[in-house]
Amino acid sequence: MDGAAGPEADTLVERGAGGGGRARRGNWSGSLILASLTGALGSSFLYGYNLSVVNAPAGYIKKFYNETWERRYGFSMDEGTLTLLWSVTVSIFAIGGLVGAIIVTPIVKFFGRKCTLVLNNVFAVAAALLMSLSLLAGSFEMLILGRIIMGVDAGISLSALPMYLSEISPKEIRGSLGQVTAIFICIGVFTGQVLGLPEIFGQESRWPFLFGAIIVPSLIQAVILPFLPESPRYLLLEKHNRSKAEKAFQRFLGKDDVSHEIEEVLAESRVQRNTKMVSIVQLLRTRAVRWQIVTVVVTMGCYQLCGLNAIWYYTNSIFSESGIDRETIPYVTLSTGAVETLAAVFSGLVIERLGRRPLLIGGFGLMVVFFGVLTVSLTLQGL
Known part of the structure; x- marks a missing residue:
């Protein structure tokens, strides 16, 4: 499946700041x-x-x-x-x-x-x-x-x-x-x-x-x-x-x-x-990696159980129960996807500068706040 054009053709050209336009090999090939x-x-x-x-x-x-x-x-x-x-x-x-x-x-x-x-x-x-x-x-x-x-x-x-x-x-x-x-x-x-x-x-x-x-x-x-x-x-x-x-x-x-x-x-x-390969039971018994295992389990558990899938699947129903006009709901729903996309792009741009841990803490912290507001709002809407 190798094309006739060699790796030379796939290399991206990066121009220097001095205006000389000197080409050099970059990491991002075509x-x-x-x-x-x-x-x-x-x-x-x-x-x-x-x-x-x-x-x-x-x-x-x-x-x-x-x-x-x-x-x-x-x-x-x-x-x-x-x-x-x-x-x-x-x-x-x-x-x-x-x-x-x-x-x-x-x-x-x-x-x-x-x-x-x-x-x-x-x-x-x-x-x-x-x-x-x-x-x-x-x-x-x-x-x-x-x-x-x-x-x-x-x-x-x-x-x-x-x-x-x-x-x-x-x-x-x-x-x-x-x-x-x-x-x-x-x-x-x-x-x-x-x-x-x-x-x-x-x-x-x-x-x-x-x-x-x-x-x-x-x-x-x-x-x-x-x-x-x-x-x-x-x-x-x-x-x-x-x-x-x-x-x-x-x-x-x-x-x-x-x-x-x-x-x-x-x-x-x-x-x-x-x-040496170890079983899951042996891994769980190893004290040296206990905090790593806890971190992975807690992080993935919080991500899967945070209610995000419910938002994706039932957004229209949630907004309808909140009293939003039926004709307006599709466009309000659209804002949730747009915000999520912007957040993903933003995190991709700053992840190497800020690090993984601050982004995880910030993301989960914001979820706690907003899901708390959502829960209270849904509970009180019928009063």
Whole structure:
């Protein structure tokens, strides 16, 4: 898959301040940028998009469920059954994500990081077809099945993409490149909210197009990514192909001499082979890493249980209960995605200057304040 244009063509040109325009090799090669953006578009972007896409058409989809039920059984669905069915539709995406995260390890080991991302688009396209054609087929089961398949796609891609990006990028910019995943998740959430506006697909006759749109970024990734190299680390350590690994490094790093990078990967591999593996129980019993484990568990637990997913899934319902005008709600919802996207971009710009810890403390602190205000507001609104 190596193009005729060598690494020279991929190197970004940085101009000096003195006006001489002297070109020098930079860390951000064209292939590296293209791989990052394409990988994130068909992976983390779709994950964010599917978090928010069910929010705007919720009322229309519930109506579709009720009409389908009535057509089949001759009576309307009771409110409890409808709520349960809709809750399953929303939450089963996470179940699919768990399945994808569990099965991804042997897949990336066998197919490679890039090929896993490419093949994973089969799940996305299949899910998009099922969900977008569910109204036409009169089957809400197709929508639910599509949601779980889309969850499998998300679980695989969110594991394979960071692995691919970390293995193709230079060590000094690996942290910055890692922010691409988070930023594209936010962009995906915001895009789902934009397309859900009444002027676009947020209408009763158009909501299937919201799910059909998933095909577009999937096809873009499936078309572009095969022309980019596989992870050099995978080629070197799993396939034992030093020649292809060197060519991949040359494309991504934009330089001819990659002997240092090759030796660095080999040295890291030797260290890993000599490292004694321990079980989870042994890890939990090791006092030396206890605070690290506590930090990881608390941080990830707070992120998953902070209520952010509820905001994404049920924003319109929350604003409706708050008394906001129905016609205004889609545009107020849009502001949540915009603020989140701005926050992700801002944190990516300042993370190396401020550090991870202050941003985590600040972010969780603000969540405590605003979720407290939200809870009090919702509690007192009926008084």
